[in-house]
Amino acid sequence: MTIDRTTLRWNGWGPVKQENPLPADAPQWAWIEEALGVSRLPSTPAVALHDIRLPHSRLSEDVLGKLRSICGDNQVRADDYERAFHARGKSYHDLLYLRAGKLDMAPDAVVYPRSADEVLAIVKLCAEEDIALIPFGGGSSVVGGVNAMPKSLGGAVLTLDTTLMTRIIQIDKVSMTARIEAGIYGPHLEEQLQSHGVTLGHYPQSFPLSTLGGWIAARGAGQQSNRYGKAEKWLVSAKLATPKGFWTTEATPASAAGPNLNQLVAGSEGTLGVIVEATVKIHDLPERKDYRGYLFKTFAQGVEAARRINHAEIPVAMVRLSDAPETYFFQALSSSGSGGLKSKLQRMYLKMKGFDDAPCLMLIGHEGSKETVVWAQEQTEAICKRLGALALGTGPGKRWYHGRFNGPAVRDPMMDRGLGVETLETSTRWSNIANLHDKVVGAITDAIAANVPEQNARGIVMAHVSHSYPDGASLYFTFVFPRQLDREVEQWQAIKRAASDTIEMNGGTISHHHGVGADHVPWLGEEKGEIGMSILRATKREMDPKGVMNPGKVLG
Known part of the structure; x- marks a missing residue:
């Protein structure tokens, strides 16, 4: 299928026939x-x-x-x-x-x-x-x-x-692994796994239109990565077709027999060979799911809540915190524009509670057994409330979960109206989150202002924390701007360069889960270092002597 x-x-x-989310x-x-x-x-x-x-x-x-x-x-x-x-x-x-x-x-x-x-x-x-x-x-x-x-x-x-290679070859419910061909799309993969009572749990925003092999090749992250892990965490073993023949990486639960070569495959982006199948970790289907929202008065308070949740080792599936511009933008975008009594009452209530300035929305998701989810939800809510958050209940969480894959569809109608819509992401330590957030928002804002078609035009720059760890978290930036129609690519290059240079100079990675591709090649060397790059180049030469595999990507 x-x-x-x-x-x-x-x-x-x-x-082609999908409904336009923003008609004329x-x-x-x-x-x-x-x-x-x-x-x-x-x-x-x-x-x-x-x-x-x-x-x-x-x-x-x-x-x-x-x-x-x-x-x-x-x-x-x-x-x-x-x-x-x-x-x-x-x-x-x-x-x-x-x-x-x-x-x-x-x-x-x-x-x-x-x-x-x-x-x-x-x-x-x-x-x-x-x-x-x-x-x-x-x-x-x-x-x-x-x-x-x-x-x-x-x-x-x-x-x-690879999309005709869609078989689930084996499901091992004793070891909780599955061996799967790499060309299978996300929905088909989960449909097949869930018919056996198990799940991979990897749901990137591209889930309906992306494949298992692509997730591994780009070192991808699903929206519930706090529970299920990024691709390099759930990858057990991979089989690649290379110019030198088939290569299958080790599949033991743990080994001290040298470096784990799965880590060369995850993030290789087709430059070493074609991933034809993979063995991955699977999980029992969660008995219960609970997604709900919290409103913070400041982004800093929300970041502190996410940090404390991670350090308390509470088993969450997702902690997603939008900054104030993103919270406002998506509220405005989803609004009918009609105002009305309900929205007025909501604004009055938030003002009464002290949230009339620039609140930030956090969504927290829990998945697992009933007992675990109930306990974890109580613990995360207590942390949020101690930091002054307003509990919004399950409504915001359900709305997000229902429409979590719809975001990319908004870009096409915006591009039909002369707008640019771009994203980029990074990760850094908890102690550097605020600095990196502010520096990148400022760099993108300034670069847009210097490259707009009208004198008073400007961009909308927003961000969220969407994947978190004991030592830090990712930052995902989205920005909307009026295009310079006579120099669209040059405009993009200027903004991209400003943002990426700022990330590099302020302690962030050039990519948390999108990969390197061709666009991030200029910044990879600084991150990996001279010795690291020489190791990657030597691996490429050994695996692909003629350089035919996906040229121009990762190493340039």
């Missing part, structure tokens, strides 16, 4: 114009595929014939739609090119293998023919991780799509 590619947007997010007559547009300080929002529709001329394929008929002999005629695609769909990922930067019809970076063909043996044969053929090979799962990368980049100027590019 997989997703029919033709039902998806090749230059946007989600199904939505009342939120007037608020957005006012918030951004623009006189009007222009119409900037995407170019239709039939109006685009793709570059001529650089793959010879001989090579195409060999590919067909490996996996069948129908599994080798070179039509415009397949090439366009696999040209880039889903970052804002990618969409600037895709929506403008700039498809110079498109694969020469796309191949859909159905087994690990077929993948290995394709990998070896690309190595023999010196063809760049791009592993592709759901294609949801937001850092340029699946872009069809050649090895060198004019070189051929083949994209290998």
